[in-house]
Ligand SMILES: Nc1nc2c(ncn2[C@@H]2O[C@H](COP(=O)(O)OP(=O)(O)OP(=O)(O)O)[C@@H](O)[C@H]2O)c(=O)[nH]1
């Protein structure tokens with residue numbers, strides 16, 4: 368086997384390089400902190416920490432710039448960045464999109480926080496701007512649900528209950544019951560999404576985003 372054939376046969380084993388976001392589809396890149404329950408538990412205030420929010424916002428802003436995203440949002444330890452159908456970044460090769468985005472988020476978070484923060488990354492695909500709006504609504508609902516349960520849990524913990532007691536008290540509690548619990552502890556208005564920011568660029572490719580989301584979010 369000559370050197371060129373050898374190189375070609377070795378390269379062929381990079382099987383997954385051929386996987387691309389199909390032409391004409393929207394992509395949303397979502398990065399998520401790895402093991403952040405432990406990292407935040409050791410270094411950040413509970414349930415939500417302003418420094419953590421700032422580090423995540425810095426990572427989101429870097430991803431928006433580097434990936435030329437048209438819309439982005441972050442809450443908790445995750446960031447979603449929308450790429451429009453005509454995006455040609457990295458030839459739409461999935462392994463490049465996920466590895467580079469995870470690298471950017473990890474590098475920026477680590478530099479900002481002064482702590483090693485590692486992120487995984489995945490690609491979601493959609494066929495229309497409405498699809499993308501649904502995606503962001505889904506992530507927003509997830510953020511709201513987990514923010515409510517985190518506020519309940521840490522309200523009970525800060526009121527002196529142990530971890531097991533607090534978990535048992537909240538097991539199976541409905542949204543109304545969780546809101547009632549907070550009300551009884553003097554919390555009249557829950558910060559709905561914990562911490563989050565949306566980043567939006569002026570472009571006619573921007574997906575229509577739910578109105579209530581924009582009303583609470585700082586756009587940059
Ligand atoms: N204390 C604190 N925790 C936070 C804050 N923001 C996010 N978290 C925590 O980060 C974790 C994010 O959830 P997950 O992504 O499911 O947990 P994970 O440990 O990162 O797990 P993997 O993503 O599967 O590696 C939750 O435990 C949140 O409570 C914050 O501002 N303060």
Ligand SMILES: [Mg+2]
Pocket residue numbers: 399400401402403404444
């Ligand atoms: Mg995580």
